[in-house]
Amino acid sequence: MASVFHPLFSAYILLLLPLVAAQSSAGDIRPSTFIEATDDANPWLSSSNHFALGFHQLENKDQFLLAIWYYKIPNRTIVWYANGDKPAPRRSKVELTADQGLVLTDPNGLLIWRSDFATGEVAFATMNDTGNFVVYSDSESLWESFNNPTDTLLPTQVIDRGGLLSSRHKENNFSKGRFQFRLLPDGNAVLNSINLESNFTYVAYYISGTYDQQNSSNSGFQVRLDQDGSFYVLRGNNQTHSLSVGDEAPSADYHYRATLNFDGVLTLSSYPKNTGSSRNWSVVKTIPDNICTTNFAELGSGTCGFNSICTLKPDKRPECKCPPGYSLSDANEEYGNCQADFMQGCAADAQNSSQDLYKLVELQNTDWPTSDYERINPCSVNDCKAYCLQDCLCIVAVYNENGCWKKSLPLPYGRQDTQVTSISFLKVRKDNFAHKTPPTMPDKKGNQNSLIILISVLLGSSVFVNFLLVGILCMGSFFLYQKKISRNQRNKTIIQSSLRYFNYEEMEDATNGFKEELGRGSFGIVYKGVIDTDSQHQTGVAVKKLDRVVQDTDKEFRTEVSVIAQTHHRNLVKLLGYCDESQHRMLVYEYLSNGTLASFLFGDIKPSWNQRTEIAVGIARGLCYLHEECSPQIIHCDIKPQNILLDDYYEARISDFGLSKLLGTDQSFTNTNIRGTKGYVAPEWFKTVPVSVKVDVYSFGVLLLEIICCRRNVAMDVGEVEREILTDWACDCFLEGAVDALVDSDAEALSDKMKLERFVMAALWCIQEDISFRPTMKKVLLMLEGIIQVPAPPFTSPLTSHSCQI
Ligand SMILES: *[C@@H]1O[C@H](CO)[C@@H](O)[C@H](O)[C@H]1NC(C)=O
Ligand SMILES: *[C@@H]1O[C@H](CO)[C@@H](O)[C@H](O)[C@H]1NC(C)=O
Ligand SMILES: *[C@@H]1O[C@H](CO)[C@@H](O)[C@H](O)[C@H]1NC(C)=O
Ligand SMILES: *[C@@H]1O[C@H](CO)[C@@H](O)[C@H](O)[C@H]1NC(C)=O
Ligand SMILES: *[C@@H]1O[C@H](CO)[C@@H](O)[C@H](O)[C@H]1NC(C)=O
Ligand SMILES: *[C@@H]1O[C@H](CO)[C@@H](O)[C@H](O)[C@H]1NC(C)=O
Numbered sequence: 001m002a003s004v005f006h007p008l009f010s011a012y013i014l015l016l017l018p019l020v021a022a023q024s025s026a027g028d029i030r031p032s033t034f035i036e037a038t039d040d041a042n043p044w045l046s047s048s049n050h051f052a053l054g055f056h057q058l059e060n061k062d063q064f065l066l067a068i069w070y071y072k073i074p075n076r077t078i079v080w081y082a083n084g085d086k087p088a089p090r091r092s093k094v095e096l097t098a099d100q101g102l103v104l105t106d107p108n109g110l111l112i113w114r115s116d117f118a119t120g121e122v123a124f125a126t127m128n129d130t131g132n133f134v135v136y137s138d139s140e141s142l143w144e145s146f147n148n149p150t151d152t153l154l155p156t157q158v159i160d161r162g163g164l165l166s167s168r169h170k171e172n173n174f175s176k177g178r179f180q181f182r183l184l185p186d187g188n189a190v191l192n193s194i195n196l197e198s199n200f201t202y203v204a205y206y207i208s209g210t211y212d213q214q215n216s217s218n219s220g221f222q223v224r225l226d227q228d229g230s231f232y233v234l235r236g237n238n239q240t241h242s243l244s245v246g247d248e249a250p251s252a253d254y255h256y257r258a259t260l261n262f263d264g265v266l267t268l269s270s271y272p273k274n275t276g277s278s279r280n281w282s283v284v285k286t287i288p289d290n291i292c293t294t295n296f297a298e299l300g301s302g303t304c305g306f307n308s309i310c311t312l313k314p315d316k317r318p319e320c321k322c323p324p325g326y327s328l329s330d331a332n333e334e335y336g337n338c339q340a341d342f343m344q345g346c347a348a349d350a351q352n353s354s355q356d357l358y359k360l361v362e363l364q365n366t367d368w369p370t371s372d373y374e375r376i377n378p379c380s381v382n383d384c385k386a387y388c389l390q391d392c393l394c395i396v397a398v399y400n401e402n403g404c405w406k407k408s409l410p411l412p413y414g415r416q417d418t419q420v421t422s423i424s425f426l427k428v429r430k431d432n433f434a435h436k437t438p439p440t441m442p443d444k445k446g447n448q449n450s451l452i453i454l455i456s457v458l459l460g461s462s463v464f465v466n467f468l469l470v471g472i473l474c475m476g477s478f479f480l481y482q483k484k485i486s487r488n489q490r491n492k493t494i495i496q497s498s499l500r501y502f503n504y505e506e507m508e509d510a511t512n513g514f515k516e517e518l519g520r521g522s523f524g525i526v527y528k529g530v531i532d533t534d535s536q537h538q539t540g541v542a543v544k545k546l547d548r549v550v551q552d553t554d555k556e557f558r559t560e561v562s563v564i565a566q567t568h569h570r571n572l573v574k575l576l577g578y579c580d581e582s583q584h585r586m587l588v589y590e591y592l593s594n595g596t597l598a599s600f601l602f603g604d605i606k607p608s609w610n611q612r613t614e615i616a617v618g619i620a621r622g623l624c625y626l627h628e629e630c631s632p633q634i635i636h637c638d639i640k641p642q643n644i645l646l647d648d649y650y651e652a653r654i655s656d657f658g659l660s661k662l663l664g665t666d667q668s669f670t671n672t673n674i675r676g677t678k679g680y681v682a683p684e685w686f687k688t689v690p691v692s693v694k695v696d697v698y699s700f701g702v703l704l705l706e707i708i709c710c711r712r713n714v715a716m717d718v719g720e721v722e723r724e725i726l727t728d729w730a731c732d733c734f735l736e737g738a739v740d741a742l743v744d745s746d747a748e749a750l751s752d753k754m755k756l757e758r759f760v761m762a763a764l765w766c767i768q769e770d771i772s773f774r775p776t777m778k779k780v781l782l783m784l785e786g787i788i789q790v791p792a793p794p795f796t797s798p799l800t801s802h803s804c805q806i
């Protein structure tokens with residue numbers, strides 16, 4: 001058969017094809033014409049190819065949306081859709097019928113959607129160059145997409161009184177969303193949310209004010225968008241009320257559209273018509289200006305779900321984040337509700353005799369403006385914190401110039417913004433050092449957490465019980481991990497599916513050609529980068545380019561990476577992906593905005609005592625997890641302030657763990673092979689003994705002293721020789737009963753003397769030269785939290801300059 005067609009003949013057909021397509025696109029669509037939903041179905045085009053109506057393939061490649069989009073704009077921007085709530089399966093068909101206009105049916109001929117009009121015989125239909133799809137009879141238009149808008153208003157399209165735009169569910173999910181833009185019968189244009197179950201309309205969060213009380217015939221009667229980008233409410237007396245007073249002057253050189261986004265922000269955006277260099281949509285104006293600080297009604301949630309915190313991105317669209325200690329109720333609903341990872345409330349609290357169940361997380365410029373049940377005024381910050389801690393109903397205390405507001409669950413309209421002057425103190429349970437759910441086994445982990453909390457609640461709080469609990473926790477996790485490991489052994493090279501693979505080119509793109517250096521370590525250089533999380537979102541990453549990986553085979557490298565990938569803890573930096581292309585091996589971590597502990601601790605502004613102690617406890621938790629809960633156990637080997645990062649909430653996150661194997665240092669070291677950093681390394685590194693988790697305990701001790709004192713371990717510029725080596729000086733101070741001297745004149749620390757002594761003693765235990773004297777990290781954690789008494793550290797090893805000498 002193939003030989004029948006001469007190559008030239010095929011070329012001729014190829015040449016002809018576009019012509020045919022162009023011709024049919026210019027013409028009208030006659031009844032019985034149809035499009036079938038397949039991967040490469042051709043849409044119906046407008047005469048100048050500005051717009052197309054056809055099938056848009058959804059994320060699930062077997063589902064299709066009947067939609068209209070800009071045909072010439074590379075990034076598909078959908079302006080209208082028919083079947084948002086009912087995606088059409090593959091091989092569905094949209095047909096122009098003589099009696100019903102557009103009809104969308106599934107492969108079995110069942111109706112999915114049709115254009116609704118009263119009566120009339122269809123003569124033809126047109127995809128107009130304005131973006132309007134029109135079904136005509138011989139004499140008039142029977143149905144227009146412009147009269148049945150979805151979430152977008154195009155130039156020359158109008159919304160009459162009673163008309164509305166309705167948001168989609170998410171950027172790539174076209175189901176009906178929670179938000180509406182309506183022109184009310186009284187002439188006001190409003191934005192409101194609805195309850196999706198009942199269709200109940202909540203009170204508007206934006207009102208145009210175009211209802212004229214004196215003369216109602218002058219009220220608004222249409223919302224319009226003109227070709228030049230003017231977006232306004234037209235009043236009865238032909239006056240306009242502009243909705244688009246933005247920075248950009250109206251211009252005919254742009255495409256404009258007004259879209260009600262799934263997050264409730266109405267955006268007027270423009271796209272240059274001429275082929276310039278930067279061709280993308282840019283925001284002209286958003287309504288409301290700042291949705292995070294907009295006051296919603298008294299009911300329903302705002303743009304973010306309950307217990308969530310809203311922050312405004314540069315494009316004036318919101319980002320929703322769960323506060324520390326909380327996570328999304330539904331991991332797929334980024335804008336949904338958050339729930340606490342721990343149990344709280346009067347019933348739960350009453351089970352525990354301890355007064356000290358919670359710590360407060362301080363959130364600057366953060367408010368939950370409603371849901372308060374008590375206000376105390378006047379009130380000091382410290383009293384405010386104490387009142388909330390003592391009150392089992394209190395979930396968060398918000399402190400501002402008007403006093404102290406105690407709030408209970410659920411917490412709607414959370415916001416963090418520089419305009420907000422309130423500070424929130426959020427109660428988070430201390431004994432919950434269980435962690436974020438690993439994506440692979442959500443159920444198990446969830447049960448495990450609640451199991452631990454349940455046990456914690458049921459038992460008393462004696463030291464013995466606490467050890468027992470930690471034991472159970474560590475063993476439980478051990479078994480879980482054993483299971484996981486054995487599963488992994490079946491196919492060692494499979495890396496968790498949540499981990500992304502990047503090729504070298506992608507890494508080059510992400511880091512802009514390895515341009516911005518964040519730091520250098522023993523492994524190589526760290527670069528700042530940006531990756532796409534999906535088609536709409538990007539996230540900052542830190543790319544570690546490993547310059548001396550020893551593993552020969554991809555398989556070994558991947559096994560090591562998968563060990564790191566299995567760690568999930570809120571005090572560890574998360575690994576997002578890796579690159580492994582010939583010689584290029586890189587690890588891609590989440591980017592943490594607040595830098596390293598080193599710069600925080602030794603910078604110009606001294607962090608508060610409270611913040612410092614929280615950070616120390618966080619690091620201890622992270623290490624405890626690496627030592628006790630990971631299988632195989634992970635020894636960090638290089639704990640120092642440069643390797644501790646701080647997240648948005650200044651919570652400590654350990655980085656660079658799990659790298660020692662990748663870098664070819666095994667567990668029996670000799671002098672030539674010292675990993676770690678001078679000043680932080682344990683004395684046994686200089687001997688030929690097997691290295692154990694206790695090297696991390698030592699380094700942690702040094703780090704803890706640095707955190708307490710806000711200075712580096714070795715500082716030659718302090719003036720007094722006795723103070724140059726912090727570990728020595730701390731011993732001296734402790735022996736002389738003068739730990740106060742260590743914190744200089746830090747009033748907050750001095751007023752918290754018991755904790756100060758506890759922390760110093762714990763640190764002195766950690767830096768014992770005799771390995772067997774050094775406590776495990778879990779014991780250190782219990783010491784820091786004040787759950788067990790810290791005995792006075794021993795002073796029996798006069799041979800070292802690191803341990804205390806008498
Ligand atoms: C079709 O588009 C033209 C301009 O291209 C416009 O003048 C006309 O009003 C549009 N018709 C409809 C029904 O939208
Ligand atoms: C879109 O979201 C709705 C509501 O959560 C859900 O029921 C539906 O399955 C989603 N559709 C797609 C295609 O993911
Ligand atoms: C809500 O409105 C939609 C149409 O927008 C309708 O299909 C649905 O049945 C309504 N739900 C209720 C509970 O009235
Ligand atoms: C209301 O305004 C219209 C047009 O501006 C005017 O013709 C009419 O007389 C006014 N009616 C009253 C009651 O003021
Ligand atoms: C408003 O303008 C339209 C067209 O420009 C005109 O037909 C109408 O009479 C005007 N209405 C008033 C109240 O001025
Ligand atoms: C979009 O275009 C604007 C200029 O119109 C430019 O500043 C911006 O960087 C561009 N954004 C992207 C993502 O290309």
Ligand SMILES: *[C@@H]1O[C@H](CO)[C@@H](O)[C@H](O)[C@H]1NC(C)=O
Binds near residue numbers: 279280535
């Ligand atoms: C297209 O979308 C992607 C992802 O959203 C974005 O990175 C890219 O800059 C966009 N391209 C243009 C030309 O706007």
Ligand SMILES: *[C@@H]1O[C@H](CO)[C@@H](O)[C@H](O)[C@H]1NC(C)=O
Binds near residue numbers: 354356456457
């Ligand atoms: C009581 O609370 C403390 C935290 O202060 C916790 O360590 C302990 O495990 C709890 N006791 C029980 C029995 O839950």
